[in-house]
Amino acid sequence: MPITGAARLFAILGDPIAPVRSPALWNAEFTRLGLDAAFVPMEVRAADFAAAWAGLAATRNLDGMVLTMPHKQAVLPFLDLLGPHARLAGAVNTVRRLPDGRLEGDMFDGEGFVAGLRAAGQEPAGQRVLQLGCGGAGRAIAFALARAGAAELLLSDTAPGRAEALAEAITAAFPACRAAAGLPDPAGQGLVVNATPLGLRAGDPLPFDPGRLSAGQVVADVIPNPERTPLLDAAAAKGCDMVSGRAMFEGQARLAAAFLGVAGWGG
Template sequence: MSTSSHQITGHTRIFGILADPIHHVKTPQGLNALMQRVGYDGVLVPLHASADDLASVVAGLRLLRNLGGFIVTVPHKTTVVDLCDEVSESARLIGAVNTIRRAADGRLVGEMLDGHGFVAGLRQNGIQPAGRSAYLAGAGGAANAIAFALAQAGVSRLTIANRTRAKAEDLASRLAGAFPTLHVDIGSPDPSGHDLVVNATSLGLKEGDPLPLDASRLTADQTVAEIIMQPATTALLAAAQARGCRTQPGQPMLDCQLELMAKFVGMEP
């Protein structure tokens, strides 16, 4: 049955998205439209949860018998791994989860789809990672997923730059174990010398945020990609466009994940 906000009943399956802040999320619009399109009686709502309250919130959610699952975004993707009863092998290796299915017995099963969505979004716009050198700003949950997905997609070289060097080194070590032939470096804020430049941090989400890298070093032959969806044109993308770079906004990463998310949590008519 098709559903909308005017047709929610006691039969409607509930889904949520956990974030802090919550104002920027775009997943509810996308997944609610998808459920309506395929005739699934469900609704996805934003749930504002702080890092301090996350464990309590998740403990409560698992008790809701009409909850189908939830999406997890900044800043909870790494913390929520240990709150799941089971995660996929790839999510465990990545160290982050962004989609969780609630089983009938209340068990929480997690998966990480950010990387798959990011690479699919690139390919959808004619950007093929294979054989390219990539610079990745960040080493958090989304960055980990994207790093593994870029490695799987066949990048020739990957440079990881993060404010906390130890986190970059930890990611590089796990990548080396999974992809022993991939050349991985620990980088600086300078993104020069790479074909693909990716911001996988949350910098740019808030007005006045510093840039995640030294945009003055960007050159017109580079492609600069974002994971932030709002604003659609971040300060980094604006700076990249001013320097003649090809740019990729964050929205395609989500668009390419929607069906994967829906299938994982069981949104089937």
């Protein structure tokens, strides 16, 4: 199926952009579905976001935009409508152009992560969770874990106050989940989640000390590429179960495709 002049466009904006797996997955689906559509990667630096966004908003055949690091919060001022997950998370990963031209954003990182956990056979309900990283994706994941019934949520972030603010917001929205900020120590946790960008670039430090992991714990990573991160290697060496970023990524993509009106996804 060639991409013609009548193609509908979708784009993912991020920096770095080369590691993102969405274009390959989406374009393979478009081919399978026989759609004249393209999903293209756009490498846009944080400082250039506003200019890039104005250009995409002016591109009339661009039906949807996906945001990845570092743009998930930067996009908020440019949207006309926010969906329920985006309002809670304060971040957006998917934007659609409505028939009247308005732009509506929502956030599927959290629901995609939980869907990925469950697809990998790991149920978050009742779990004690340590989560590293409380940025755009981290907020969404924490809310989704609380919504899914996690019993405890220990949040850790290197930015001062960030984990505390998220713990308060979780407690307000989901009082049944005991949320608190704390040190990045996995000892005693059932599920450990890396929601930081560490692992995306070769040579990144680990987000926490894996020496404190023990057999039987579940370690889930949000990094989709490489699928096997140094953190997951270290977890496996400790006898932990692993859930890779691919599981989250596939869950996200399915939810984003539904939001963007791509019928028949995953067929």
